[in-house]
Amino acid sequence: MAQGYLKSSNLKIVFDYGVDEHNKPIFKAKTFNRISKDSTADELYSAATAIGSLSSEPIWAVERNDSYDIGE
Incomplete structure (x- = not known):
């Protein structure tokens, strides 16, 4: 049976x-x-709001993008 292995994450x-x-x-x-x-998710949101506080523009969205390797 195939498995998904988390390869990387992006914020x-x-x-x-x-x-x-x-x-x-x-x-x-x-x-x-x-x-x-x-x-x-809480840690990433806290980091995003801290980074966003440095910008004069408001945050519209915060996303986490994960990449998986699929294999057996």
Whole structure:
């Protein structure tokens, strides 16, 4: 039976930069690689809010992206 092995994790913070001249939202993201695989959602959210406090733009979303190797 195949197994999934967690290979890496990334933390993505999406910032809200308002709207453009056509009233469409503008978002910009910052991705942090090599996040500890054992990090909890609370730890990542705390880190994201601490990083976000350094920006003049508000945080729109915080995402965790995991990559798995599939094998037996």
